[in-house]
Amino acid sequence: MSRPLLYESHMHTPLCRHATGLPGEYAAHAQRRGLRGIIVTCHSPMPDGFSASVRMRPEQFDEYLSLIAAAADEWRGRVEVLAGLESDYFPGMERWLEKLHQRAPFHYILGSVHPQIKEYTSRHFHGDWPEFHRQYYRDLAAAAETGLFDSLAHPDIVKNQGAECWDVNALLPDICRALDRIAATGVAMELNTSGRLKTVPEMNPAPAIIREIHRRRIPMTIGADAHEPARVADHYEEALTLLRECGFATVSVFLRRQRREIPIQDALDSLRG
Numbered sequence: 413m414s415r416p417l418l419y420e421s422h423m424h425t426p427l428c429r430h431a432t433g434l435p436g437e438y439a440a441h442a443q444r445r446g447l448r449g450i451i452v453t454c455h456s457p458m459p460d461g462f463s464a465s466v467r468m469r470p471e472q473f474d475e476y477l478s479l480i481a482a483a484a485d486e487w488r489g490r491v492e493v494l495a496g497l498e499s500d501y502f503p504g505m506e507r508w509l510e511k512l513h514q515r516a517p518f519h520y521i522l523g524s525v526h527p528q529i530k531e532y533t534s535r536h537f538h539g540d541w542p543e544f545h546r547q548y549y550r551d552l553a554a555a556a557e558t559g560l561f562d563s564l565a566h567p568d569i570v571k572n573q574g575a576e577c578w579d580v581n582a583l584l585p586d587i588c589r590a591l592d593r594i595a596a597t598g599v600a601m602e603l604n605t606s607g608r609l610k611t612v613p614e615m616n617p618a619p620a621i622i623r624e625i626h627r628r629r630i631p632m633t634i635g636a637d638a639h640e641p642a643r644v645a646d647h648y649e650e651a652l653t654l655l656r657e658c659g660f661a662t663v664s665v666f667l668r669r670q671r672r673e674i675p676i677q678d679a680l681d682s683l684r685g
């Protein structure tokens with residue numbers, strides 16, 4: 413066991429209405445797991461009632477920042493508690509997000525395409541699941557090209573919709589076209605361990621996609637997408653081992669929106685619990 417190195421870099425707060433536990437409780441689990449810190453990345457507020465049932469309201473944004481600041485004070489010197497955001501990419505929302513991201517000195521901003529929300533399905537689902545899956549990858553590449561995000565969250569989460577039609581090998585040419593666009597932007601991609609709990613029970617993205625990410629030298633971050641404190645760093649050991657099997661030597665972390673690399677063996681050695 414070595415000194416703490418890793419962060420939980422995808423986690424939520426009760427403000428999004430589908431997560432439990434305050435940031436301080438997540439920090440307590442982070443300490444048990446040997447993490448250096450947590451980066452709170454709750455769902456971004458959005459304008460005009462967009463997907464409003466699963467996120468804080470715009471007027472709760474200051475409360476969000478206060479929750480993080482209070483936990484940072486409580487845990488100072490033990491676990492770093494840092495401010496981040498999981499922002500929804502949806503065409504037309506770029507200006508809103510740009511302003512939102514300037515409202516605090518965020519450490520890390522995840523960009524998400526959430527194909528399960530009704531605003532997305534009503535625009536893009538017309539009875540053809542393979543086409544829906546392809547559309548998701550066009551949007552993911554477009555998200556990277558906005559320059560608004562540090563890393564793209566759970567980048568095959570769309571497989572849980574029309575799961576019976578999900579065929580990663582058939583879709584790979586379309587995925588690779590998206591990855592080429594993403595690689596050109598320098599944006600990272602996330603290995604999200606919460607996929608194990610979803611309809612297609614494997615991490616997001618699948619190993620076949622991770623190998624293509626690695627071939628293009630796109631950096632990868634990891635996150636548990638914890639919506640409860642007990643899931644902090646959930647299956648990080650398995651995630652890091654998977655990254656190594658797919659060719660990665662390091663895992664990426666963003667602090668002050670700057671990427672740094674942690675050798676995977678050091679990361680594995682630092683974990684506890």
Ligand SMILES: [Zn+2]
Nearest residue numbers: 424428430455
């Ligand atoms: Zn959520």
Ligand SMILES: [Zn+2]
Nearest residue numbers: 498524565566
């Ligand atoms: Zn998400």
